[in-house]
Amino acid sequence: MNSPAAQTGVAERLTGLVGALRSHGVRIGTGETVDAAQALEALGLTDRERLREGLAATLLHGEAQRRVFDPVFDVYFPRRVGGPEGRTDADRDALRNRLVAALAANDEAMTAQLAVEAVDGFGGYGSSPGSDGWSSYQTLERLRPQTLLARVRDTVRAQNASGFTDRLLEDEIRRRIEVFRRQVATEARGRVAERRGKDEIARRAVAPTPDRVDFLLAGQTQLAELRRTVHPLARKLATRLAARRRRAAHGTIDLRRTLRGSLSTGGVPMHPVLRRRRPVRPELVLLCDVSGSVAGFSDFTMLLVQALHDQFSKVRVFAFVNRVDEVTGLLVHGGTDPQGLAARIRSEATVTDWHDSSDYGAALGEFTERYPDAVGSRTSVFVLGDARTNMSDPNLAAVRWISERARRVHWLNPEPRTQWGTGDSAAPDYAGLLKMYECRNVRQLSALITRLLPV
Numbered sequence: 001m002n003s004p005a006a007q008t009g010v011a012e013r014l015t016g017l018v019g020a021l022r023s024h025g026v027r028i029g030t031g032e033t034v035d036a037a038q039a040l041e042a043l044g045l046t047d048r049e050r051l052r053e054g055l056a057a058t059l060l061h062g063e064a065q066r067r068v069f070d071p072v073f074d075v076y077f078p079r080r081v082g083g084p085e086g087r088t089d090a091d092r093d094a095l096r097n098r099l100v101a102a103l104a105a106n107d108e109a110m111t112a113q114l115a116v117e118a119v120d121g122f123g124g125y126g127s128s129p130g131s132d133g134w135s136s137y138q139t140l141e142r143l144r145p146q147t148l149l150a151r152v153r154d155t156v157r158a159q160n161a162s163g164f165t166d167r168l169l170e171d172e173i174r175r176r177i178e179v180f181r182r183q184v185a186t187e188a189r190g191r192v193a194e195r196r197g198k199d200e201i202a203r204r205a206v207a208p209t210p211d212r213v214d215f216l217l218a219g220q221t222q223l224a225e226l227r228r229t230v231h232p233l234a235r236k237l238a239t240r241l242a243a244r245r246r247r248a249a250h251g252t253i254d255l256r257r258t259l260r261g262s263l264s265t266g267g268v269p270m271h272p273v274l275r276r277r278r279p280v281r282p283e284l285v286l287l288c289d290v291s292g293s294v295a296g297f298s299d300f301t302m303l304l305v306q307a308l309h310d311q312f313s314k315v316r317v318f319a320f321v322n323r324v325d326e327v328t329g330l331l332v333h334g335g336t337d338p339q340g341l342a343a344r345i346r347s348e349a350t351v352t353d354w355h356d357s358s359d360y361g362a363a364l365g366e367f368t369e370r371y372p373d374a375v376g377s378r379t380s381v382f383v384l385g386d387a388r389t390n391m392s393d394p395n396l397a398a399v400r401w402i403s404e405r406a407r408r409v410h411w412l413n414p415e416p417r418t419q420w421g422t423g424d425s426a427a428p429d430y431a432g433l434l435k436m437y438e439c440r441n442v443r444q445l446s447a448l449i450t451r452l453l454p455v
Contacts, residue, residue: 014040014055017076021059024068025209025443032059048077068209071186078190092142095121100148103176104155108183111176115183118143123188136181136188145177152176211442215297215414216386223296226442227303233446234307240450241311282407283314283378284453287367289385290319290345291358297414298384301445305382306331311453316374320363321356325349326371358388360426361395368398375405380453383411387420387427387436394426399433410452412439 018033035058043054052073060069095117102110123139152173210225218226257273286305288298302317309315319327327345367374375381381402387394403409413420413427417438420427430436437452439445 010040010045011037013076017055017072018059020072020076021069024072025212026060026065026068028059035059045077051077065209071189074186074190078187092122096143096145096148099143099145099180100151100155103145103148103152103173103180104159106176108179111180112183115180115187118184119187119191123184123191134188134191136185139184139188140181145180149173149177211446213442214440215300216294216440218296223300226300229442230300230303231307233442234304237304237446237449238308238311241308241453244450282312282380283376284312284316285374285379285381285406286315286317287324287364287381287383287385288317288319289321289358289360291321292356293358293388294384294386294414297439300442301382301384301412302331304445304449308449308453313378318367318371318374319345319349320358320367322359322362324363324367324370357390358385359392360385360387360389361393361398364398364402365395368401375402377405377407379406381406381409382452383409383434384414385411386413386415386425387411387430388424389426391424394429396429396433399430403434408452409434410448411436412445412448413437414440416440 014037015033018028018036022028036055039054039058040051043051045051052070055073056066056069060066095114099111099114102114118139119134119136122142123134123136149170153169156169156173210222210229213222213226252274254273258269258271261271261273262269284305286302288302289295290298298319305315306317315328316326317328317331318324327349330345330348399409411430411434413436415425415427415438419425420431420436427436437444437448439448
């Protein structure tokens with residue numbers, strides 16, 4: 001790393017690593033980048049795992065960011081770039097025998113080296129420089145490490161090195177094999193990155209952090225993880241709202257009184273006079289689509305707003321599909337058990353003839369008829385849903401009625417803006433009557449709530 005060319009190449013890898021981490025939402029400033037460069041110079045490239053820990057210590061702000069850092073680090077600092085050209089005589093059986101020994105000894109350093117050799121010998125494809133690449137799938141299909149379980153188990157028993165029962169021993173061996181499979185995938189991904197462009201691979205191959213996962217694409221595991229972040233996120237947002245409220249309490253400048261007071265100082269406004277705001281705690285109403293397509297989005301947002309209820313004088317929550325019902329009480333009593341909130345609302349709400357598909361027109365019309373007292377001059381209304389009416393009447397009159405009576409009305413749509421108006425989406429029609437915002441993930445939701453919630 002002493003030659004200028006080598007130093008330039010390493011610097012490019014570090015700046016690429018920082019840029020990729022930033023693109024995945026990791027906040028890294030100039031100071032952290034400089035510290036990382038100094039750590040890289042001090043640690044060198046000889047011990048890759050020590051370098052990994054050093055860069056993580058200088059760049060990251062919490063253990064949760066390791067899930068993004070580790071695969072991105074593997075892309076920009078692979079174990080070895082490329083492999084011997086034309087290697088077609090790899091000894092599959094010999095490599096499998098060495099892998100058995102490494103798995104039996106639980107030697108992850110050796111399995112990592114074997115992963116490099118496996119990709120060298122079995123992962124290459126293509127016949128021309130422009131098409132050559134490496135495939136973890138092809139490597140594992142040819143090596144088939146999952147078929148080694150019995151051999152590894154017998155080796156461990158023969159060495160009398162296991163304190164596990166048979167069932168636990170097999171589970172442990174499966175875990176070791178899975179570690180090897182991940183090492184092969186990491187090695188192949190790093191080589192592909194070198195050939196095709198590290199930045200593109202880092203962007204596509206690394207799973208996004210939970211706050212960047214689209215609500216409409218999140219699985220049950222990801223939604224459960226998001227629910228666990230509700231209360232920490234609510235505390236952060238409450239702090240921001242309180243700061244906004246303190247700033248707003250000072251009021252705006254009263255220009256006439258300020259200019260009048262400046263007469264005593266030669267026309268220089270030395271002491272601005274502010275219009276004091278009357279302290280008013282606003283009311284909040286949520287109208288939430290809990291149909292299958294957007295239930296996860298509404299579920300999370302309801303829990304988040306409920307956790308912020310101390311910031312408002314009153315919070316009322318209404319759930320709808322084709323009918324509407326107030327579920328404020330269900331939300332309060334279910335706050336300690338957020339799993340499957342939307343499903344619990346569907347089963348426990350007093351409306352019994354809810355359909356599987358949304359009917360925004362019918363639901364909004366019923367809201368204006370049954371709950372006219374919910375909307376007043378101090379009320380801010382948030383509508384949560386994708387505005388897909390399943391070809392039914394969107395009932396714009398009901399939306400207009402709500403807009404005319406509420407202090408503010410905002411619509412949070414979990415679909416990408418590019419899909420508004422496609423198919424059965426009535427989003428452009430509704431957006432003509434109120435403000436509609438794209439709200440696809442927790443990051444966008446946090447920013448919108450901080451900016452839009454009344455103070």
